[in-house]
Amino acid sequence: MEKFTTLTAIAAPLPLANVDTDKIIPARFLKTIRRSGLGVHLFDTLRYDVEGRERADFVLNREPYRRAQILIAHENFGCGSSREHAPWALLDFGIRAVIAPDFADIFYNNCFKNGILPIRLPRAVIDTLIGDASQGDNARLTIDLARQVVVRPNGEEIYFDINPFRKHSLLNGLDDIGQTLRHEARITSFEEARRAAQPWLPAIAPV
Amino acid sequence: MSGAKPRTLFDKIWDAHVVERLPDGTCILYIDRHLVHEVTSPQAFEGLRAAGRAVRRPEATIAVVDHNVPTSDRRAGISEEESRIQVETLEKNVAEFGVPYFPLLDERQGIVHVIGPEQGIILPGMTVVCGDSHTSTHGALGALAFGIGTSEVEHVLATQTLLQQPAQNMLIEVSGRLPPGTTAKDLILAIIGCIGTAGGTGHVIEYAGEAVRELDMAGRMTVCNMSIEAGARAGLIAPDETTFTWIAGRPYAPRGENFARACTYWRSLASDPGAPFDKVVRLNASEIAPMVTWGTSPETVAPITGAVPDPKAEPDGAKRAQLSRMLAYMGLAPGQKLAEVAIDVVFIGSCTNGRIEDIRAAAAIAKGRRVAANVRALVVPGSGLVKKQAEAEGLDRVLLDAGFEWREPGCSMCLGMNPDKLAPGQRSASTSNRNFEGRQGPGGRTHLVSPAMAAAAAITGRLADVREFL
Ligand code: SF4
Numbered sequence: 001m002e003k004f005t006t007l008t009a010i011a012a013p014l015p016l017a018n019v020d021t022d023k024i025i026p027a028r029f030l031k032t033i034r035r036s037g038l039g040v041h042l043f044d045t046l047r048y049d050v051e052g053r054e055r056a057d058f059v060l061n062r063e064p065y066r067r068a069q070i071l072i073a074h075e076n077f078g079c080g081s082s083r084e085h086a087p088w089a090l091l092d093f094g095i096r097a098v099i100a101p102d103f104a105d106i107f108y109n110n111c112f113k114n115g116i117l118p119i120r121l122p123r124a125v126i127d128t129l130i131g132d133a134s135q136g137d138n139a140r141l142t143i144d145l146a147r148q149v150v151v152r153p154n155g156e157e158i159y160f161d162i163n164p165f166r167k168h169s170l171l172n173g174l175d176d177i178g179q180t181l182r183h184e185a186r187i188t189s190f191e192e193a194r195r196a197a198q199p200w201l202p203a204i205a206p207v
Numbered sequence: 208m209s210g211a212k213p214r215t216l217f218d219k220i221w222d223a224h225v226v227e228r229l230p231d232g233t234c235i236l237y238i239d240r241h242l243v244h245e246v247t248s249p250q251a252f253e254g255l256r257a258a259g260r261a262v263r264r265p266e267a268t269i270a271v272v273d274h275n276v277p278t279s280d281r282r283a284g285i286s287e288e289e290s291r292i293q294v295e296t297l298e299k300n301v302a303e304f305g306v307p308y309f310p311l312l313d314e315r316q317g318i319v320h321v322i323g324p325e326q327g328i329i330l331p332g333m334t335v336v337c338g339d340s341h342t343s344t345h346g347a348l349g350a351l352a353f354g355i356g357t358s359e360v361e362h363v364l365a366t367q368t369l370l371q372q373p374a375q376n377m378l379i380e381v382s383g384r385l386p387p388g389t390t391a392k393d394l395i396l397a398i399i400g401c402i403g404t405a406g407g408t409g410h411v412i413e414y415a416g417e418a419v420r421e422l423d424m425a426g427r428m429t430v431c432n433m434s435i436e437a438g439a440r441a442g443l444i445a446p447d448e449t450t451f452t453w454i455a456g457r458p459y460a461p462r463g464e465n466f467a468r469a470c471t472y473w474r475s476l477a478s479d480p481g482a483p484f485d486k487v488v489r490l491n492a493s494e495i496a497p498m499v500t501w502g503t504s505p506e507t508v509a510p511i512t513g514a515v516p517d518p519k520a521e522p523d524g525a526k527r528a529q530l531s532r533m534l535a536y537m538g539l540a541p542g543q544k545l546a547e548v549a550i551d552v553v554f555i556g557s558c559t560n561g562r563i564e565d566i567r568a569a570a571a572i573a574k575g576r577r578v579a580a581n582v583r584a585l586v587v588p589g590s591g592l593v594k595k596q597a598e599a600e601g602l603d604r605v606l607l608d609a610g611f612e613w614r615e616p617g618c619s620m621c622l623g624m625n626p627d628k629l630a631p632g633q634r635s636a637s638t639s640n641r642n643f644e645g646r647q648g649p650g651g652r653t654h655l656v657s658p659a660m661a662a663a664a665a666i667t668g669r670l671a672d673v674r675e676f677l
Binding site: 015016017018020022023026027028030031032033034035045050074075076079080081082083084087102104105106109110113114163164165176177179180181183184186187190191194198199200201202203204205 | 226227229231233235237239246247249250253258260264266267268269274275289290292293296307327328330333338339340342353354355356357358359361362365366367368370372404405408409438440459460461465466468469472504525526529622623624631641643644645646649650
């Protein structure tokens with residue numbers, strides 16, 4: 001996984017609430033067996049008309065937002081299905097951070113597994129940042145994960161909260177599985193104790 | 208355990224599965240059951256392969272194909288190439304990693320959330336995950352069950368654990384009884400309408416109260432299934448005699464002495480009196496009417512006797528704009544009566560309402576009646592065994608005689624990854640769980656309803672009040 005340390009980039013405003021994962025990437029694009037290549041389908045129905053032409057009014061179809069690496073949205077971003085194709089599509093497009101008042105739980109988790117930083121900030125702050133992001137070429141924000149701040153174009157710093165374990169993994173690009181496997185002996189003893197205490201837990205026989 | 212702090216059902220299952228608590232509070236949580244399907248697993252198996260890792264406990268894992276599969280005759284295989292590749296990739300992966308699997312032509316094949324409980328694979332007190340948000344369904348059995356992303360699928364395959372932060376506890380207590388014509392689906396739609404699609408974020412919801420206790424297992428699964436539509440991590444219902452009776456005798460359920468021991472343990476899981484909940488919501492079931500959604504979010508729901516709201520009445524500008532957009536997408540006018548909205552397609556199925564009880568409910572309304580001209584009505588059983596049972600009861604004949612299509616099991620038009628899709632502009636009454644833009648096909652318009660309401664809509668050709676058919 002790619003590390004996330006600091007990022008200075010164009011921020012795109014997407015002032016919509018309840019952006020669901022079907023909107024981020026519709027089901028018909030989930031037939032892939034790979035992680036890459038989904039960026040062209042990101043926000044497919046918002047981004048393209050029925051003939052597949054770009055909709056000029058959609059933010060990511062306009063300059064400079066075609067190069068956006070930060071997305072700012074309203075409440076409950078990423079609700080709906082568990083598809084990790086949603087963060088994969090964002091990442092493939094180039095998005096490395098999403099800022100919103102809150103996120104759906106599964107989407108929020110999925111971001112961290114892919115080196116995307118989801119940042120929760122109060123709605124009033126979001127409104128300010130959407131104002132910043134609406135300034136075209138000047139819509140540049142800096143995110144400093146180590147210091148947990150978003151820096152506005154005018155230099156003002158906004159502090160955000162993040163779980164320390166996730167921060168550490170993201171800063172160092174650590175893979176969760178490797179970290180968990182360091183506790184493998186504990187997992188094994190847990191399994192043995194559980195089997196002894198609950199012998200009714202059946203195995204599923206291979207078919 | 209006098210003096211012990213009272214705990215909720217969620218707390219008890221959680222505590223019993225913590226392998227290790229890391230210094231910052233993150234827990235390594237043990238996972239008892241892992242359900243796998245073809246859409247969210249290929250990249251996970253690929254990851255294992257790349258890292259040279261094995262599946263830690265194949266015997267705690269079950270794989271099935273459901274999302275992509277055609278619901279017409281499948282003996283000739285899957286003609287759509289990408290779908291076929293995904294199914295073949297799963298078959299290759301389960302063979303390579305030794306994971307138990309129900310193939311397409313096995314009568315046990317079906318929607319992952321239908322087959323797990325049906326086989327007795329999911330039991331109370333377990334932790335259950337699947338790369339699928341509707342894993343919350345299994346909470347109906349008193350199992351802590353939640354959806355995960357593909358990286359987490361890989362994590363569970365490799366370690367049989369997950370890194371998790373504890374959730375908060377939310378109690379939804381439903382007193383009274385559901386009136387005639389209303390079902391578990393109407394109850395959960397009413398709950399989502401009440402708390403909103405982010406109402407449960409960060410929480411595990413425990414459903415309790417008379418109306419919940421009275422539900423059969425199918426109804427409980429419908430309620431827990433849509434917990435995710437309320438933003439919750441999981442839904443839970445305390446296991447009771449209804450649960451135990453339902454589990455007894457299922458293929459993978461414990462037997463004899465083991466079953467008795469298991470029941471004793473399962474009984475101890477119920478939330479203790481006085482257990483603290485972070486949030487409590489109380490509803491009265493007797494006030495609930497048959498519900499129907501009118502917008503593109505499950506919280507945009509109203510009784511069938513209601514009307515489409517007027518965005519002008521919304522004071523918040525951003526919300527007003529979003530409401531107007533929804534009505535434009537749905538092709539509805541403010542003030543329009545819901546019972547006057549004409550429909551093109553009826554879909555009865557999905558992990559929300561694809562069980563035998565749901566098909567019985569639809570058939571009871573369809574019996575001796577005809578699907579309206581110009582309406583296409585599909586019934587898609589949740590599993591091969593549900594289909595077989597329905598056929599044994601003659602429900603397929605009742606439905607076919609009424610003009611419904613009787614199809615093979617799978618997710619089908621719930622998300623339109625197979626050929627069952629809405630065409631742009633088409634309007635459906637659907638027993639599934641999501642009415643998002645394009646969910647059932649690009650440009651498709653979805654109204655979520657109960658199976659009986661869907662059958663009533665098929666017959667009248669419009670959204671209809673099922674109580675007129677009782
Ligand atoms: S029936 Fe629908 S909601 Fe359920 S698992 Fe299949 S696609 Fe997901």
